[in-house]
Amino acid sequence: MNIEDLLRETFSDMAHEEQPPPPGRFFQVDRSRSGRRGLALVAAAVTVMVVGLTFVVQGLPSRVAVPKDTGQGSGEALVEPGQGQTTLTVREGLRLSQILTQLSAATGKPVEEFNRAAKDGKALGLPAYAKGALEGFAFPATYAVSPTSNPDEILAAMVTRFNRAAEDSNLVDGARRLGRTPLEIMTIASLVQAESADKSDMPKVARVIYNRLNHTPTLRLQLNSTVLYGSNKYGASASNEDLKSQSRYNTYGRRGLPPGPICNPGQDAIEAALKPAAGPWLFFVVTDRKEGVTKFADSESEFFKLAEEARREA
Template sequence: MSTFSKICSAIAVLVILMAGGAWFAFEAYTRSPMQEESREVPLVVPDGASFNQVIDDMARQGAVTYPFAFRVLVRIRKQQQQLKAGEYLINTGWTPERLLQELIRGKGVLYTLSFQEGLPWWDVAKKIEQQGFARAEDFSKVIHDPAFLKKNNIPFSSAEGFLFPETYKLHKPKVLNEASAENVASMLVHMFWQKTSSVWGDDVPDTKVLQKILILASLVEKETAIASERELVAGVYRNRLERGMRMQADPTIIYGLGQDFDGNIRRADIRNKNNEYNTYQHRGLPPGPICSPGLEAINAAMDPAQHDYLFFVAKGDGSHKFSKTLKEHNKAVRKFQLGKKK
């Protein structure tokens, strides 16, 4: 073999070794943490942004090491056009391979939306607005829209009672409008049907029964936070209904007063017959739920306790004194509400 051929062969071997070494180093790069110190870095990917722009942005924040190698990874995987716009929280402890997958899957950051049992729809709307998922005004329009109610099998004039109290994880919308409000409202109602399937299974109550259950459950939710009392309270209201008595529930008056309620129920409020939710003046259950109850209250409304109680009064410690007669009830009122022994 001539000297020239030997040199060419040596160069070829050297090139192969260098290429193999480069490939080995590249593969090691894709599978190793980008940084030894793990930290979270917020990243916003705008609509229409290219991978090159995003990689430059990540490099400026120190979130990706060896940006050239990351560009090569994107090209090798042929995923230049698969970048998803959105808001991300990336971690410098991730491998480049995982970072790429996060950016093309587009799941982004999930935020928490949370509210407790017993809130009326306007307080739910405020929380949704405060947490940046929809405007309260848009949410109100959606949950009172007959088309929305029909689509979601809601037999009331609003979605009150169906806005299931839960902790949700979701993306924040780019634009706050009626569409984003409907997305949130649909999610809450879907959760209601999903959770209550454990109560009635496939045998969903007919419209009238469902209305009665949800209204009664909302009263139970507002009247007591003590688990052991829920069935008792439901039983009191069932007994009153069976005897044709008025419910005489303060929370119904409050709901009828709406967002104007200032914290005090006045004698005029109790006497107000124009308030259709005033169960001191109108017999039977109010026309609709007065809040969105939790699953425990719904269970209590489905199966009230069997007893002879017709009255209950708050004892001041969160619990209630239950009575069978008006005489017993008046005595309990004097003791627990008026501070008298007799």
Template sequence: MAGRRERARQERKVKIRRIVIAWSIVLVVVAGLVVAVTWGAGQLRERLASAEDYPGPGTGEVVVRIEQGQNGYDVAATLLEEDVIASSEAFTDILVEDSTIQLHPGAYRVQQQMSAQGALDAILDPANKAELRVTVPEGYTLPQVFERLERDLGIPQAEFTQLAGNFAQFDLPDDAISLEGWLFPATYTFDEGITAAGVIEAMVARMHQALDSHGVADADAQRVLTFAALVQREARFADDFGRVARVFQNRLDINMALQSDATVAYGTGNLHVVTTTAEERADASNPYNTYQRTGLPVGPIGAPGDQAITAVLEPTPGPWLYFVTVDPNTGETVFSETYDEHLVAVERFQQFLRDNPGWGG
């Protein structure tokens, strides 16, 4: 009995020693991890402290761009190149320390020789985003569009005109004869530093988007824009768009000349009048003369908007073949089915001209 008790006691001692050794190993491992984590944090703090950095707050102003797809290291390289920060490490170490920071594409106004943290704060502040806004009204012709773009974006008209001379470089259909009609009228927001080519690309892309949303096939895009530009120029009020489109469609259906003064005027280059002379209407050499040529004009005479495109695709039902704006000041327009009815309306317009000498000239 005494021998068995002694053996049991010895076995308990062995088990206790094993447990003590096991826990000692665990404590050593944990202690090692704590030392490693502490050392790593210390290394990051030392790196942050040692990375070259400007004291800030910075001077002057510079616009930097963050492109789509760039990462923090790319942005740091851009900031370093523009002398915004003293070193890439000072900027990227902040991003490594806080993985929740997100940098968004765009142009930003910052100062040179800022601290890395100050530069990051400036980029994250929406108030520092360098943006330009421009609104292009419906019906504007290319020269008018380019004038507006120069005024609001600061890009010389000459740059747009030069690009328009090589319009094939843009995403236009094969039957397009110019950029006319393809620059969608809307309000745009561009980053500072946008190029003339970038502006045109964006406006053409927006027109494609509009045509796609209306279900216009690529093969029919130029014809729809040519028709819609005509409606845009001739209609004034929302209710008139569909009726103007119907008049022209009814004429097209019977091969009747459209007889639009707006197209004749566009062909002469005199875009600031609503009337034309007998000589201008008789000029068959004008490719936009819809008095002398049947069918649609050779191309758009301005930039149509969604309302005009909708009117062409869904014209208001009606038998009209004629319309005339009898009071240009109010926009009142009379639609007629017969020529005799139309002559009565034309007399009202002519009376307006007699009462308002020099109007529209």
């Protein structure tokens, strides 16, 4: 039984009870933590009933941020009835630091408060496989943020939305079928998101990553996006100095995946990581950045031809 069926059944049972059920019916409260904060965040993540495409939170204080599916793909809202909202779009591929800065600017709350909230992964409802790190799990969407929602509530609602996306994608079982952990799949999804010029290329980019990881011997991924993340820089290309970095995100110097996601991927990238295209490709090159054209190759000689084409188009 999935979470939606379970919650429908639970609320159906409640309808026949004469007295409201105790809070313990839905969640256990850790008495050692701040009661209000822990209760609100756990409730936001658990006490959710799905009606059509809308998430509805039952019996919670009006301050609690509630994710609402707008029916427009990844569009979401943090709603609070009867009060004004600030609408913003968190686009796919942003780093967590960028998202927190954006949320701070939209709400007027100090970015330090969002940074503190982001560090408490358990309170935010992160799955165990995230290992307490929010990077990769702050789901990109359009949000209408209530002025009274605090950073904990906003980030918890974003994680709740990620958990829904993970369930829709069958992330855990899909990872098992591929011989990977869910964290590895989310890491691959973040690489796909960062490296793809167009979403139609995502399954093929994912296949290149898997082919290089599964090659004997394992080929280094050699992705500029991971190097730049480890150096806390932005851009399309890493410098020679960056390529010499000892960072665990330097996929030119180290084999295998980086230790975790490098950005926050959307649904398309997650799906591509779980269902890569079939093909022999070992390389991809964005040959025309203005038009978003990516070409693929399965040999070094083809790769060098594509790299030269990219230089001519630059």
